[in-house]
Amino acid sequence: MIRTVAWHRGAVVLLDQRLLPAREVYRVYRDYRRLAKAIRDMVVRGAPAIGVTAAYGVALGMQRVRRDPDSAFQRICAELERSRPTAVNLFWALERMRKLYTNELRTRPLPEIRERLLGEARAIHEEDVEANRALGMHGARMLADEVRILTHCNAGALATAGYGTALGVVRAAVELGKRVHVFATETRPFLQGARLTCWELVRERIPATLLTDNMAADLMRQGKVDCVIVGADRIAANGDVANKIGTYGLAVLARAHHIPFYVAAPVSTIDFRCRSGTQIPIEHRSPDEVTRFAGKRIAPVGVTAIHPAFDVTPHRYVTAIITERGVARPPFGSSLKQLLGNEHSRVARSPRTQQLLHR
Numbered sequence: 001m002i003r004t005v006a007w008h009r010g011a012v013v014l015l016d017q018r019l020l021p022a023r024e025v026y027r028v029y030r031d032y033r034r035l036a037k038a039i040r041d042m043v044v045r046g047a048p049a050i051g052v053t054a055a056y057g058v059a060l061g062m063q064r065v066r067r068d069p070d071s072a073f074q075r076i077c078a079e080l081e082r083s084r085p086t087a088v089n090l091f092w093a094l095e096r097m098r099k100l101y102t103n104e105l106r107t108r109p110l111p112e113i114r115e116r117l118l119g120e121a122r123a124i125h126e127e128d129v130e131a132n133r134a135l136g137m138h139g140a141r142m143l144a145d146e147v148r149i150l151t152h153c154n155a156g157a158l159a160t161a162g163y164g165t166a167l168g169v170v171r172a173a174v175e176l177g178k179r180v181h182v183f184a185t186e187t188r189p190f191l192q193g194a195r196l197t198c199w200e201l202v203r204e205r206i207p208a209t210l211l212t213d214n215m216a217a218d219l220m221r222q223g224k225v226d227c228v229i230v231g232a233d234r235i236a237a238n239g240d241v242a243n244k245i246g247t248y249g250l251a252v253l254a255r256a257h258h259i260p261f262y263v264a265a266p267v268s269t270i271d272f273r274c275r276s277g278t279q280i281p282i283e284h285r286s287p288d289e290v291t292r293f294a295g296k297r298i299a300p301v302g303v304t305a306i307h308p309a310f311d312v313t314p315h316r317y318v319t320a321i322i323t324e325r326g327v328a329r330p331p332f333g334s335s336l337k338q339l340l341g342n343e344h345s346r347v348a349r350s351p352r353t354q355q356l357l358h359r
Helices: 032-040 047-063 069-081 088-105 110-140 166-175 192-203 213-221 247-256 332-340 351-357
Strands: 005-008 011-015 026-029 146-151 179-185 208-211 227-230 234-236 241-244 261-264 310-313 320-323 326-328
Touching (some): 011 047, 026 032, 032 069, 047 088, 110 261, 166 192, 166 261, 179 192, 208 213, 213 247, 227 241, 326 332
Parallel strands (some): 179 208, 227 261
Antiparallel strands (some): 005 011, 011 026, 241 310, 320 326
């Protein structure tokens, strides 16, 4: 399995996704501030992977604390919170770490604080892989035995702690013996589809075709797409979905061509505090990332550019939301709550996760 993030010998290790597919480089972080910068600079990206990395960041920062753990803990969390605004998994993971510290660890000795926080980060890591495998199987069972799937950006193992969300559905379908072909949009300006999604699919010998971002409509018109499956960075309580910029357009196209549009995400991506997509903060990145490519300017000097990293797809365009707890369908305001019951924040802990928590 592709290892996006790991804890190794007191450090956080990240696969540098900026260099794929040309080079597979792992970077070692021993300082939480450098780790926060790695999140901002997209060394690691994808909402679930960012959440796991942030949890490890808290554990990493507390390793070097020698006195006044309270102020150190708050400072570490604040630094990580500032790294990226849209992916709710980051804030979800930090809130879990904060609850553990506040409710159980604040008055405990520093060695115990460090050990328990690391255990919680490892549990978040393990739960993400479990959740992705479960949601992958829920989604795979919805698909025909022969299916052509269009996906956008990268919602695979690289965007998570392992296995993937949208690509988790693809992987599970292949494991069930279904014949799957994936159409991957290139996803300007970072080319996550071309560089990352295709890299994952080629590694696993899953048939894939790369598209430029403006080819999807014509492919749908030709009847070559059976469904669209994307991931999510934040899902509002009403089912509105924030995902990589360009997702909204694909959802509208899918509706126009009567093609199902599925969103695959763990329940940690659902933000019940956001009533609708209008309340989701959208990250705006540097215009240089649009006017330049591979270090070279591709637009004339003097032209302006905008670069919202995400857009919001209204829930009316979403056919279903696939989670580890099952599949939610419209109306999402009630189905998401019913799916999750009274527990909105974490998956059921397996024996393996319980072991991690008590290491």
